[in-house]
Amino acid sequence: MNKTQILLGVGAVLVLGALFVFTNPSAGVEQSTRTNREVATACDREMAQGFHIHSTLEIVVNGEEIVVPANIGVRATCMTALHTHTPDGLIHVESPEKRDFTLADFFVVWGQPFSENEILGYKADATHQIKVTVSGEVVDTFENTILRDGEKIAISYEPRTEPSSTSGIKGTVMLGPTCPVMRDPPDPACADKPYKTTLVLTTPDGARVLKTFSSDEKGVFSLQVQPGDYAIRSAAAANILPYCASTGSIKVRAGIYTTANVSCDTGIR
Template identity: 30%
Template structure:
């Protein structure tokens, strides 16, 4: 049953609502300063930056220091939301990060669709970090870089959790239930409407 869910999550992107309902739990969260569940009403213009899900999901999960599982864990089952902005424009968080469909395996950190919802579903209770997820995505994050993009020359990298700027190493930011994380790279004077919350669909 769980393996079927892995395959479904990877293959049926048009059924995102059904997948979220199958994978989620808990009550919805609303906030006027957030954006809608489909991520379309207040996001910045789409960026030309395209960072697809890695072809070898298992290799990237290993690089993040995480295990691949035969089924989604249920001891820890929470969700965070991630927005990424480059030069004022939104970058799509791809579907199937952390999912190896060919091997029918899945990371405790993964995405099913392009909503930006990061599923944290682990067989053990532990902390997971933004750095682990970004490594899985093959867009590693440090204080000085977002994937291939470096700071300096007028460019800055800022990370926000629920609208508040994170002052530490962004890779160390712990993923929390219903947390809104925004990663912003660009000129220091660039105006980006940083979301402080996410309007969670019922069941997530």
């Protein structure tokens, strides 16, 4: 290889590297040891562009929309990574690092309370509930809901509805292992697979069966239940494989379908 070829090769690498950084703003930005909360609340003089997205927040209390103020996180000499500029609920995320910031981070910047039990001083009780939707779908992540680009998050404080008609459990049943040995690199053909089977809903300790139901060909299931704590396992005895079970206790809240995935052990080792 002559000198001209070497120089051309180096030049090509530099150009490709520059294009990668240009098209990937967070490329080359090392993640610090700071927590998400520390990154979210740090007030910087110059706005970072390593990670830049926008989410929209809507808050409704007893049918009345609450204005999310302009200039949350904006101060005279600096600005936090999570902030607003206008009173329309548009949250700007402009961070030096790509992080999964949450509603909790934003409300800390705002200086207002928010959890599954309280929103802006309004507390959930026997007659009122707090509900969160992301792009129209009810979620049970509350303050742990991640801010994602282009998504609309709506928080409502509203009268409780009849739990029997709106609460339940949904999820997917997966079967594995499907190959006799672990493979490195992993073989896609050996990945866990959706599983159609009959399951039972039980008390958290598994002692009492409350309902029998089935997953479909895609392993998907959905059942309506009242708020409470539950577990899911195979309808068949524990010594019959594949044996399926949920992990830990499943907590169902009023007005929400809780996601609980179920794993089925084939016994293959």
